[in-house]
Amino acid sequence: EVQLVESGGGLVPPGGSLRLSCAASGFIFSGHWMTWVRQAPGKGLEWVANIKQDGSEQYYVDSVKGRFTISRDNVNNSVYLQMNSLRVDDTATYYCARYRRIMPPGYNWLDSWGQGTLVTVSS
Amino acid sequence: QSVLTQPPSVSGAPGQRVTISCTGTNSNIGAGYDVHWYQQLPGTAPKVLVYGNSRRPSDVPDRFSGSKSGTSASLAITGLQAEDEGHYYCQSYDSSLSGSVFGGGTQLTVL
Numbered sequence: 001e002v003q004l005v006e007s008g009g010g011l012v013p014p015g016g017s018l019r020l021s022c023a024a025s026g027f028i029f030s031g032h033w034m035t036w037v038r039q040a041p042g043k044g045l046e047w048v049a050n051i052k053q054d055g056s057e058q059y060y061v062d063s064v065k066g067r068f069t070i071s072r073d074n075v076n077n078s079v080y081l082q083m084n085s086l087r088v089d090d091t092a093t094y095y096c097a098r099y100r101r102i103m104p105p106g107y108n109w110l111d112s113w114g115q116g117t118l119v120t121v122s123s
Numbered sequence: 124q125s126v127l128t129q130p131p132s133v134s135g136a137p138g139q140r141v142t143i144s145c146t147g148t149n150s151n152i153g154a155g156y157d158v159h160w161y162q163q164l165p166g167t168a169p170k171v172l173v174y175g176n177s178r179r180p181s182d183v184p185d186r187f188s189g190s191k192s193g194t195s196a197s198l199a200i201t202g203l204q205a206e207d208e209g210h211y212y213c214q215s216y217d218s219s220l221s222g223s224v225f226g227g228g229t230q231l232t233v234l
Contacts, residue, residue: 035223037169037225044125044210044212044225044226044227044228045161045163045169045212045214045225045228046225047214047222047223047224047225050222050223059221059222060222061220061222062220095168095169100174105216105222105223106156106157106216106218107156107157107175107216108157109157109159109171109174109175109214110159110161110169110171110214111171111174111180113168113169113170114168115168116168
């Protein structure tokens with residue numbers, strides 16, 4: 001059974017940093033693009049970042065470029081999101097998700113999601 | 124403002140049919156990228172309902188169907204049931220943004 005379990009969320013002041021982790025199990029982790037998607041309280045889904053199977057390519061939504069870094073560890077089957085210079089509008093539940101096929105995200109979909117981890121940026 | 128445009132809400136009585144539209148541009152849906160649909164029930168993570176414009180995972184009832192034409196896509200739900208209440212999101216890829224994009228979401232109410 002595919003499982004994605006996020007951790008690392010919490011309360012952080014504006015300007016602070018946080019590192020989210022997502023532990024994957026039940027599938028060949030190194031075979032899949034992975035992503036982070038966030039959802040502000042009461043709002044819709046927003047894609048945050050993608051990472052290729054071998055970690056050689058990363059892509060970000062404009063609002064987090066230069067502040068967030070997505071990475072992965074294919075030995076420990078985990079994907080991470082390092083978040084620096086956090087802002088109040090980064091407050092959201094952050095979901096880790098798996099792209100179903102080996103292909104790039106353009107022709108791919110998110111077939112497995114974690115339960116999410118809440119990040120609150122507030123003074 | 125989301126890159127993909129969805130109506131904020133739709134509603135229907137049990138047993139009825141509703142459709143949810145998703146409008147994009149020539150850098151996403153119109154460029155030929157696939158559209159996928161997700162259902163998010165209250166307090167839960169999203170779940171894929173339709174992928175590749177019109178395909179359904181094996182555990183999704185055939186009451187849910189998707190289609191795509193030009194720069195738009197739509198999700199149809201027939202035989203509405205109370206448990207269908209929740210939020211529905213379309214998703215595609217945008218070449219100008221080099222990333223995935225979501226619609227703003229549509230809240231479905233079963234009257």
